[in-house]
Amino acid sequence: MKLECPPEEVKRIAALCTTRWHRDYTRIKLRSDPVYAAALREITGTHLPVLDIGCGIGLLAMYLRGAGYTAPVTGFDYDTEKIQAARRMAERSGFTDLNYAAGDARREMPDFSGHVIILDILQFFTPAEQDALLALAAARVAPGGKLIIRSGLREATWRHRVTILGDWIAKITFWMKAAPVCYPTREQFERVLTQQGLQVHLEPMWGGTPFNNYLIVAERQA
Numbered sequence: 770m771k772l773e774c775p776p777e778e779v780k781r782i783a784a785l786c787t788t789r790w791h792r793d794y795t796r797i798k799l800r801s802d803p804v805y806a807a808a809l810r811e812i813t814g815t816h817l818p819v820l821d822i823g824c825g826i827g828l829l830a831m832y833l834r835g836a837g838y839t840a841p842v843t844g845f846d847y848d849t850e851k852i853q854a855a856r857r858m859a860e861r862s863g864f865t866d867l868n869y870a871a872g873d874a875r876r877e878m879p880d881f882s883g884h885v886i887i888l889d890i891l892q893f894f895t896p897a898e899q900d901a902l903l904a905l906a907a908a909r910v911a912p913g914g915k916l917i918i919r920s921g922l923r924e925a926t927w928r929h930r931v932t933i934l935g936d937w938i939a940k941i942t943f944w945m946k947a948a949p950v951c952y953p954t955r956e957q958f959e960r961v962l963t964q965q966g967l968q969v970h971l972e973p974m975w976g977g978t979p980f981n982n983y984l985i986v987a988e989r990q991a
């Protein structure tokens with residue numbers, strides 16, 4: 770297993786997309802967004818299945834497979850077109866044990882035990898829905914597993930204001946079905962995830978972007 774998905778594999782994965790827009794998006798995201806390598810780093814050395822809530826077109830699963838992570842990966846998203854695109858890519862990839870399901874995480878979530886990953890979706894939920902989603906996700910973290918989240922945090926900073934703008938642009942350009950509703954707080958992650966028996970750690974994940982993103986890793990002791 771590698772510490773990142775090699776550039777030639779990113780190129781091959783992007784070529785699996787059936788539209789030009791998805792191809793360009795996949796190539797740019799997998800090359801430039803540090804969150805996929807960060808998630809890989811967190812689960813390296815384990816062989817637990819992965820549940821990706823709000824998986825979009827399934828880029829995380831592709832990245833993990835491209836780096837040699839072979840445990841089953843399940844992607845879950847309420848956007849049926851993205852789920853179809855993820856399934857098409859998986860079929861054409863030759864990778865095995867990739868599953869995708871369509872559903873609204875505010876109302877349902879697959880039965881699961883392993884690592885749970887939530888990238889960039891909590892802003893679409895109300896605070897009560899965020900708490901409920903975090904609790905449901907935490908309940909699916911196996912002993913020795915992790916809940917890995919990337920989210921903007923609600924803070925009085927210019928980065929937070931730029932993050933809101935970016936999410937509105939995604940909505941106006943129809944890339945996202947929903948507009949941002951509310952950004953979670955540091956205290957909220959610590960409160961909800963500690964109550965669920967997880968040890969929580971937050972660190973900024975700004976990379977080269979102007980966004981107020983954080984990586985939140987919550988671990989259940991083996």
Ligand SMILES: C[S@@+](CC[C@H](N)C(=O)[O-])C[C@H]1O[C@@H](n2cnc3c(N)ncnc32)[C@H](O)[C@@H]1O
Binds near residue numbers: 826846847888893946
């Ligand atoms: C910003 S995208 C992130 C996609 C993916 N996590 C990634 O990193 O490539 C947010 C995703 O969350 C999904 N989403 C938003 N609200 C959802 C909900 N209530 N249930 C399931 N998926 C949802 C959207 O359809 C979208 O694919």
